[in-house]
Amino acid sequence: MNEAVKPQIDSATSLMEKAISHLESELAKIRAGKASAQMLDGIFVDYYGSNTALAQVANVNTPDARTLVIQPWEKQMLGPIEKAIFGSNIGLTPMNDGVVIRINIPPLTEERRVSLVKLSKSEAENCKVSIRNIRRDANEAIKKLVKDGLAEDIAKDAEAKIQQVTDGFIVKTDKCLEVKEKEIMTV
Secondary structure, eight states: OOTTTHHHHHHHHHHHHHHHHHHHHHHHHSOOSSOOGGGGTTOEEEETTEEEEGGGTEEEEEEETTEEEEEESSGGGHHHHHHHHHHTTSSOOEEEOSSOEEEEOOOOOHHHHHHHHHHHHHHHHHHHHHHHHHHHHHHHHHHHHHHTTOOHHHHHHHHHHHHHHHHHHHHHHHHHHHHHHHHHHOO
C-alpha cells in the first residue's frame, strides 16, 4: 500500500469503528424487556443547580432481570433523581422508598417489541449512512491526491480497499442489528 493513501484508509477505518461503537451504545439504550443500567444513560439530574449524569450522583444496579435499583450517594438526591426519571419520558415508573429508588421493568407487549425493532433498524440505518459518508470522504481525499500527482492505479487500489473496509463494517452493523432484534423479540 502506498504511503500517501495509507493515512486515508486508516482514518476511514478508525471513523467507521467509532460509528459501530456509537451504534452499539445506542442499541444498548433500547430496552429489550430486561433491566440494564444503560437504560438510564441519557438521564440528567439537577445536582445543586447543574445538570449532572445520573451515574455521577448515584449507583445503578440490576439485582435481577426485571428490576433497577438506584442508590443515591446523598439522601436528598432521591427527589431530584425521581423527578428526572419521570421527566425523561422513558416509560418507566420509579418507586422511592426513602433509601433507594426501585424501577420495575414491565414485560414488553408484542406491539412494543415491533416498534423497538423499528427503532433499532433506524439506528442501524443511521450507522450505515455514516459509514457510507466516511467512504465518500475518503474517496474524495484520494481523488485530491491524484490531482496532486498520485498514480491512478494506486488510487484505484486504495478506493477498492476502502470499499472492502466499508463492506466489512456494513456487515458488522447488520450483525449488531440482528443480535438486538433477537434480544427484543425473545419473550
